[in-house]
Amino acid sequence: xxxxxxxxxxxxxxxxxxxxxxxxxxxxxxxxxxxxxxxxxxxxxxxxxxxxxxxxxxxxxxxxxxxxxxxxxxxxxxxxxxxxxxxxxxxxxxxxxxxxxxxxxxxxxxxxxxxxxxxxxxxxxxxxxxxxxxxxxxxxxxxxxxxxxxxxxxxxxxxxxxxxxxxxxxxxxxxxxxxxxxxxxxxxxxxxxxxxxxxxxxxxxxxxxxxxxxxxxxxxxxxxxxxxxxxxxxxxxxxxxxxxxxxxxxxxxxxxxxxxxxxxxxxxxxxxxxxxxxxxxxxxxxxxxxxxxxxxxxxxxxxxxxxxxxxxxxxxxxxxxxxxxxxxxxxxxxxxxxxxxxxxxxxxxxxxxxxxxxxxxxxxxxxxxxxxxxxxxxxxxxxxxxxxxxxxxxxxxxxxxxxxxxxxxxxxxxxxxxxxxxxxxxxxxxxxxxxxxxxxxxxxxxxxxxxxxxxxxxx
Amino acid sequence: xxxxxxxxxxxxxxxxxxxxxxxxxxxxxxxxxxxxxxxxxxxxxxxxxxxxxxxxxxxxxxxxxxxxxxxxxxxxxxxxxxxxxxxxxxxxxxxxxxxxxxxxxxxxxxxxxxxxxxxxxxxxxxxxxxxxxxxxxxxxxxxxxxxxxxxxxxxxxxxxxxxxxxxxxxxxxxxxxxxxxxxxxxxxxxxxxxxxxxxxx
Numbered sequence: 001x002x003x004x005x006x007x008x009x010x011x012x013x014x015x016x017x018x019x020x021x022x023x024x025x026x027x028x029x030x031x032x033x034x035x036x037x038x039x040x041x042x043x044x045x046x047x048x049x050x051x052x053x054x055x056x057x058x059x060x061x062x063x064x065x066x067x068x069x070x071x072x073x074x075x076x077x078x079x080x081x082x083x084x085x086x087x088x089x090x091x092x093x094x095x096x097x098x099x100x101x102x103x104x105x106x107x108x109x110x111x112x113x114x115x116x117x118x119x120x121x122x123x124x125x126x127x128x129x130x131x132x133x134x135x136x137x138x139x140x141x142x143x144x145x146x147x148x149x150x151x152x153x154x155x156x157x158x159x160x161x162x163x164x165x166x167x168x169x170x171x172x173x174x175x176x177x178x179x180x181x182x183x184x185x186x187x188x189x190x191x192x193x194x195x196x197x198x199x200x201x202x203x204x205x206x207x208x209x210x211x212x213x214x215x216x217x218x219x220x221x222x223x224x225x226x227x228x229x230x231x232x233x234x235x236x237x238x239x240x241x242x243x244x245x246x247x248x249x250x251x252x253x254x255x256x257x258x259x260x261x262x263x264x265x266x267x268x269x270x271x272x273x274x275x276x277x278x279x280x281x282x283x284x285x286x287x288x289x290x291x292x293x294x295x296x297x298x299x300x301x302x303x304x305x306x307x308x309x310x311x312x313x314x315x316x317x318x319x320x321x322x323x324x325x326x327x328x329x330x331x332x333x334x335x336x337x338x339x340x341x342x343x344x345x346x347x348x349x350x351x352x353x354x355x356x357x358x359x360x361x362x363x364x365x366x367x368x369x370x371x372x373x374x375x376x377x378x379x380x381x382x383x384x385x386x387x388x389x390x391x392x393x394x395x396x397x398x399x400x401x402x403x404x405x406x407x408x409x410x411x412x413x414x415x416x417x418x419x420x421x422x423x424x425x426x427x428x429x430x431x432x433x434x435x436x437x438x439x440x441x442x443x444x445x446x447x448x449x450x451x452x453x454x455x456x457x458x459x
Numbered sequence: 460x461x462x463x464x465x466x467x468x469x470x471x472x473x474x475x476x477x478x479x480x481x482x483x484x485x486x487x488x489x490x491x492x493x494x495x496x497x498x499x500x501x502x503x504x505x506x507x508x509x510x511x512x513x514x515x516x517x518x519x520x521x522x523x524x525x526x527x528x529x530x531x532x533x534x535x536x537x538x539x540x541x542x543x544x545x546x547x548x549x550x551x552x553x554x555x556x557x558x559x560x561x562x563x564x565x566x567x568x569x570x571x572x573x574x575x576x577x578x579x580x581x582x583x584x585x586x587x588x589x590x591x592x593x594x595x596x597x598x599x600x601x602x603x604x605x606x607x608x609x610x611x612x613x614x615x616x617x618x619x620x621x622x623x624x625x626x627x628x629x630x631x632x633x634x635x636x637x638x639x640x641x642x643x644x645x646x647x648x649x650x651x652x653x654x655x656x657x658x659x660x
Contacts, residue, residue, distance in 0.1 A: 079520075
């Protein structure tokens with residue numbers, strides 16, 4: 001037997017069962033004098049055993065008249081009759097059973113070992129608990145929502161299944177003083193988790209560990225030491241708005257607000273944006289959005305609906321040097337890029353134009369070209385911003401040529417004169433009315449909603 | 460004695476005797492409740508046997524029908540009794556069931572701690588038995604057929620010198636209690652049905 005493990009033969013009735021009401025007494029095996037009925041007692045009663053161990057059990061019959069024989073008795077385990085070669089008659093009133101290499105219990109309430117009379121009636125029963133002692137819980141991880149609480153999660157142990165009910169208890173204490181405390185709200189984020197809702201100290205480390213106990217023993221995890229401020233997470237950024245950037249067909253502008261619960265502390269907060277095409281499951285992540293509340297996505301497909309989400313990492317809160325924990329993603333917000341004026345590949349009459357690159361690789365090449373120009377052609381004023389402004393001007397010029405004789409709505413006249421395409425695009429995107437381009441403008445999603453088109457109005 | 464009492468005394472009387480509308484409505488309501496709780500009792504028993512493991516769930520499972528103190532199964536002669544007497548026995552059984560169900564629940568909380576649905580069903584069963592028992596007693600009072608003597612208190616849960624019963628007997632006891640719960644609910648539903656207009660004697 002491995003060192004440190006208990007003798008399985010000594011495990012029966014390790015913990016005394018609770019008291020049952022007097023008037024509920026119903027004992028199988030208690031002899032009833034004068035009734036003429038046979039009863040029996042199985043020994044051991046409710047043993048606890050290690051997987052792979054053996055068991056020798058006996059069924060002793062009492063009966064009236066005395067001298068009731070053990071002949072004809074048989075055993076079942078979980079309803080299945082056991083082979084007769086596993087049994088032997090010890091004496092006139094006792095039938096023995098030898099089981100070897102036991103498997104883990106089929107149900108947590110115990111395997112049902114039953115002694116039957118010749119006619120199949122049940123004489124006595126005993127429940128076997130066959131399993132493993134708990135392993136050391138591992139991978140404890142904890143996080144605090146807005147510095148107000150602490151939730152911890154752990155993994156049971158390398159092999160997991162013990163086949164016995166195993167109780168897990170999360171304990172915590174302040175590192176240098178204080179008593180052990182026990183977490184009370186379990187299963188909050190999964191089967192092996194616990195939530196401490198209040199009375200947590202900041203700027204001082206806690207020690208946290210998990211104790212696992214079952215009928216065969218106990219185990220304790222390593223101690224995790226942490227400061228609440230080093231494991232802070234927060235709510236996702238609210239009020240995420242996604243809008244067009246003027247008429248730029250490959251860009252969208254994303255703006256959001258700092259999470260309100262920590263907004264006075266998020267000096268060094270980091271943000272991440274992810275976006276995907278409407279009918280795709282592949283997200284693209286923009287990773288280097290630090291301490292800003294806006295970002296422009298470029299290299300997008302024209303005339304395409306995008307879903308966008310933002311999350312926050314309250315890095316550096318109260319001077320913490322640790323990485324921080326990302327919030328959940330915000331609710332998806334959608335917007336569509338303007339449709340390209342040029343017919344797409346494979347559709348309609350095709351008039352090739354001088355390439356207005358809108359794809360990512362082309363933009364990268366253009367960027368490299370502009371960089372080369374600045375260096376070798378001494379064009380110091382060249383920049384991508386200038387290029388975007390040129391594209392916006394080109395698109396508007398094209399629309400004007402195609403719409404001779406039509407009067408644009410008043411609000412759009414203002415946008416034509418605006419020097420900053422981004423602001424114009426945002427204004428357009430927030431309006432549900434048609435843009436004059438035949439595109440569907442998606443309303444900005446509200447919390448809990450997936451974006452849906454409201455008023456598709458082709459021109 | 461009112462005509463109503465006279466009709467209850469005679470089980471052969473046609474139960475189509477006109478009852479006050481509100482009383483008839485109350486009978487229907489109580490009968491519907493008994494019908495619903497009978498279905499719940501079936502589900503409770505199924506869930507119970509599943510969690511105890513075989514042989515409890517097997518069709519051939521037939522443990523000894525040892526008596527449960529304070530409650531017995533409906534006797535074969537039950538059906539031949541006057542309807543008000545049957546309902547009194549139903550009410551008495553429904554009053555005796557809650558502490559038994561509570562005791563089974565406490566034991567199952569140790570044997571099956573990760574079976575919250577079973578534990579919830581057992582708690583609900585105790586509450587529902589109390590509610591139905593009270594409804595039946597109210598009906599009997601309205602019909603003028605309530606017990607006139609002191610009401611026998613249901614047996615309280617007390618410690619037992621022989622309480623160190625094994626796990627298997629505890630499983631069998633719970634099976635027995637859940638079975639009795641289902642039997643008495645079904646019996647109550649049938650007896651209430653005989654009070655309804657058109658109910659056979």
